[in-house]
Amino acid sequence: MKSEILYPGAFPMVRVELAAGETVKAESGAMVACSPTVDVESKMEGGFLGALSRRMLSGEKFFFQTLRATRGAGEVLLAPTVPGDIVILELDGVNEYLVQKDGFLAGADSVKIESKMQSLSRGLLGGEGFFILRMSGTGTLVLNSFGAIHKVELKPDQEYIVDNSHLVAWTATTSYNIEKASAGWIASFTSGEGLVCRFRGPGVVYIQSRNPGGFGNWIRQFIPVSE
Amino acid sequence: MSQCSPNALCFGDGLPGAGVPCHAEVNPAGLVLDLGEASAETIPFSSFSIDAGGFDHDHLVLKWQARSGSRTLYLKDPHLIRAFRQAAPPELTAHVERTAQQVRRARHGRRTILLVALGSLVGLILLLWLGSxxxxxxxxxxxxxxxxxxxxxxxxxxxxxxxxxxxxxxxxxxxxxxxxxxxxxxxxxxxxxxxxxxxxxxxxxxxxxxxxxxxxxxxxxxxxxxxxxxxxxxxxxxxxxxxxxxxxxxxxxxxxxxxxxxxxxxxxxxxxxxxxxxxxxxxxxxxxxxxxxxxxxxxxxxxxxxxxxxxxxxxxxxxxxxxxxxxxxxxxxxxxxxxxxxxxxxxxxxxxxxxxxxxxxxxxxxxx
Structure with missing residues (x-):
């Protein structure tokens, strides 16, 4: 499986080349186009219960689509729903990524996806919900974001603070705590930041340059209200 | 990279931020680490400081000073962690046990919270059922x-x-x-x-x-x-x-x-x-x-x-x-x-x- 990003920037697309018999799994509805040799199947990753828990718990879709090059080699074009950058990561069996629920676009069949419970305070306050997706295994993993993706590399014990609604993914070796943005509670909220995540290295944190919730609030004022 | 598949991630000065996948093995003298660059080096047990880390607190984190700067190694593989605990000298093992205890307590705490939450949900449903x-x-x-x-x-x-x-x-x-x-x-x-x-x-x-x-x-x-x-x-x-x-x-x-x-x-x-x-x-x-x-x-x-x-x-x-x-x-x-x-x-x-x-x-x- 070989993948490349087309039109990087706000409206990118991923081209995935599949050898005969190879499969790629993608977020439901992600396929834009594919070769006639490729079949689209839907699959409940992790079995029915796994899919159910992912749907119920993390809000991710119940079905993933599986694209299989059944009748010979072919290519697949995939795109996310929201405008924003795409990043391609390679999992080597050792590194693992934790991904917020809308961040997954596609992955090789050998990538394992499970929902993972966060601790109570992270779940309540982190803005990512109680459950996030944990990606492990080997192979290519494609993540998407809202806006541009920015990669932050942290050295051991190096700290970095990220507004929680700008998080896309982070490596399992990074730990984080939720804290208020300013010293006081009132200042935290009036500054517009509210709660932030303090990450501690080593590892990598991917952040998105736009906040989906903030964008939603902004665009709501332009939507005509129906009677 | 060596022939062996990687089972650990190494971080440190001069290494990429995402970490370098590497292969670690325990022998009586210490940990044999193959970063894939040159020949594998053996790090003696005495130079390690130990901690638990990672998202679930399920990684064993080893820190030491190498010639090229400080190094941090994240071990995830349970077999490797067990081998390390068995081979490590007593003064280090004591620390490992303490860390393991800490991890168990953190996990136990999370499980307790989950159980309490589930229990109160079931209790609420029962209350509604019986007290309807x-x-x-x-x-x-x-x-x-x-x-x-x-x-x-x-x-x-x-x-x-x-x-x-x-x-x-x-x-x-x-x-x-x-x-x-x-x-x-x-x-x-x-x-x-x-x-x-x-x-x-x-x-x-x-x-x-x-x-x-x-x-x-x-x-x-x-x-x-x-x-x-x-x-x-x-x-x-x-x-x-x-x-x-x-x-x-x-x-x-x-x-x-x-x-x-x-x-x-x-x-x-x-x-x-x-x-x-x-x-x-x-x-x-x-x-x-x-x-x-x-x-x-x-x-x-x-x-x-x-x-x-x-x-x-x-x-x-x-x-x-x-x-x-x-x-x-x-x-x-x-x-x-x-x-x-x-x-x-x-x-x-x-x-x-x-x-x-x-x-x-x-x-x-x-x-x-």
């Missing part, structure tokens, strides 16, 4: 009597749509007189009972929330005396006085109704009652509610100075004759237990001389 009767009664007691009128009115007009109403005549006057005597005898009665006589051979009568009473002419034909009609009416009026219809609505509509009531939305409640229909409001009372209406009905008859055995006779006589055509029996079956209970209750009431009604029953029946 109490909750229903609490909700019902919050409904003002004025609200019942539109509910009953809605159900009555829905029912009367396809029926012929007897507007006047001796039968209407007789039923009104019986109802008035019963209503006046009910202590603290907030309802103004309104009687409608419907022309139908069906042997039945019912009362809706708000005090709307409907009597079928079939019942009047079958009754041998006004006391028998009074017995049936006393039972039905008590369904209203005890607000059984409302309990029924609240129980069936459940949470929606309770919220509607608490929020004070009368329109919503009327809409609900309309949806549920007249059958639900009148016919499907629980056994407990029927018993309650029976006993209170007898006492009401006694207070109104009407012979209380009319009701018992009426039901007994009907159940012996034609069972199929008598609708009231389908919802009020005269079981032996019910008759016995009614008779025992009637016997316990103090003896009194019944006061007669102002009309002739034979004249009423002749006018039907």
């Amino acid at each position: 009767d109490t909750l229903v009664q609490m909700a019902v007691s919050r409904i003002p009597v004025e609200w019942e009128q539109p509910i009953g009115e809605a159900a009555r007009s829905q029912f009367l749509a396809g029926q012929t109403v007897v507007k006047e005549g001796p039968a209407v006057a007789a039923v009104q007189e019986i109802t008035k005597r019963l209503a006046d005898a009910a202590p603290g009665n907030p309802y103004k009972f309104e009687v409608t006589v419907v022309r139908s051979d069906v042997v039945n009568a019912f009362a809706l929330p708000g005090g709307y009473v409907v009597v079928f002419t079939g019942l009047l034909k079958k009754a041998e005396s006004p006391e028998e009609v009074a017995g049936v009416l006393a039972h039905e009026l008590n369904h209203v006085l005890l607000r059984h219809g409302l309990e029924r609505i609240v129980k069936t509509a459940g949470l929606v109704a309770v919220v509607t009531i608490v929020v004070g939305d009368q329109q919503g409640l009327v809409g609900l009652a309309k949806r549920l229909g007249v059958e639900l409001l009148t016919l499907k009372f629980g056994r407990e509610q029927e018993t309650q209406a029976d006993l209170q009905g007898l006492q009401l008859l006694h207070r109104a100075k009407i012979a209380p055995d009319g009701m018992i006779h009426f039901f007994e006589r009907l159940s012996e004759s034609d069972k199929l055509q008598v609708e009231i029996l389908s919802t009020h079956p005269m079981s032996a237990a019910r008759a016995d209970r009614l008779k025992a209750e009637a016997a316990s009431l103090s003896r009194q001389t019944p006061e007669p009604f102002s009309f002739e029953w034979s004249a009423v029946q002749a006018g039907l």
Whole structure:
């Protein structure tokens, strides 16, 4: 499986080349186009219960689509729903990524996806919900974001603070705590930041340059209200 | 990279931020680390400091000073971690055990929180399940009597749509007189009972929330005396006085109704009652509610100075004759237990001389 990003920037697309018999799994509805040799199947990753828990718990879709090059080699074009950058990561069996629920676009069949419970305070306050997706295994993993993706590399014990609604993914070796943005509670909220995540290295944190919730609030004022 | 597959991630000065996948192996001297660059190096146990880390606190984190700077190694593979714990010297093992303890405690804490959350959820459901009767009664007691009128009115007009109403005549006057005597005898009665006589051979009568009473002419034909009609009416009026219809609505509509009531939305409640229909409001009372209406009905008859055995006779006589055509029996079956209970209750009431009604029953029946 070989993948490349087309039109990087706000409206990118991923081209995935599949050898005969190879499969790629993608977020439901992600396929834009594919070769006639490729079949689209839907699959409940992790079995029915796994899919159910992912749907119920993390809000991710119940079905993933599986694209299989059944009748010979072919290519697949995939795109996310929201405008924003795409990043391609390679999992080597050792590194693992934790991904917020809308961040997954596609992955090789050998990538394992499970929902993972966060601790109570992270779940309540982190803005990512109680459950996030944990990606492990080997192979290519494609993540998407809202806006541009920015990669932050942290050295051991190096700290970095990220507004929680700008998080896309982070490596399992990074730990984080939720804290208020300013010293006081009132200042935290009036500054517009509210709660932030303090990450501690080593590892990598991917952040998105736009906040989906903030964008939603902004665009709501332009939507005509129906009677 | 070496031939062996990576099983650890190494971070440190001069290494990429995402970490370098590497292969680690335990031997008696220390940890053999193959970063894939040059030959594998062996790091002695004595140079490590140990911690737990990672998202789930399930990584073993080893830190040491190498020639090229500080290094941090994240181990995830449980076999490797076990091998490390077994091979490490005692002073290091003690620290490893302490760290493991810490990890277990963190995991245990999370599991406890999850269990407590699940437990309280189950508890809440059980409480709602077992305490639902109490909750229903609490909700019902919050409904003002004025609200019942539109509910009953809605159900009555829905029912009367396809029926012929007897507007006047001796039968209407007789039923009104019986109802008035019963209503006046009910202590603290907030309802103004309104009687409608419907022309139908069906042997039945019912009362809706708000005090709307409907009597079928079939019942009047079958009754041998006004006391028998009074017995049936006393039972039905008590369904209203005890607000059984409302309990029924609240129980069936459940949470929606309770919220509607608490929020004070009368329109919503009327809409609900309309949806549920007249059958639900009148016919499907629980056994407990029927018993309650029976006993209170007898006492009401006694207070109104009407012979209380009319009701018992009426039901007994009907159940012996034609069972199929008598609708009231389908919802009020005269079981032996019910008759016995009614008779025992009637016997316990103090003896009194019944006061007669102002009309002739034979004249009423002749006018039907």
